[in-house]
Amino acid sequence: MDRLLSIAIALAGTVAGLLLATGHVADVAAPLIVALAAVVGWRLQHRGPRTEP
Incomplete structure (x- = not known):
């Protein structure tokens, strides 16, 4: 699941970069x-338990 999420994040960033490069800023x-x-979801899911000092 972690690998799939990493791939999805990378693909979304790549698509955003390509859209910027082609001038589709609104997209x-x-x-x-x-x-x-x-x-944000990945960070919340992998956050360790908080320990009180």
Whole structure:
């Protein structure tokens, strides 16, 4: 699952970069939102338990 999520994040970033390069600036929002949501979800999922000092 981690590998699949990493691939999805990389693909969304690549699509956003290609859309920027071709001048479709308005179309970049969706892939960037997907990539950011995936990163946030991944970070929340892999956050270690908090320990009190």
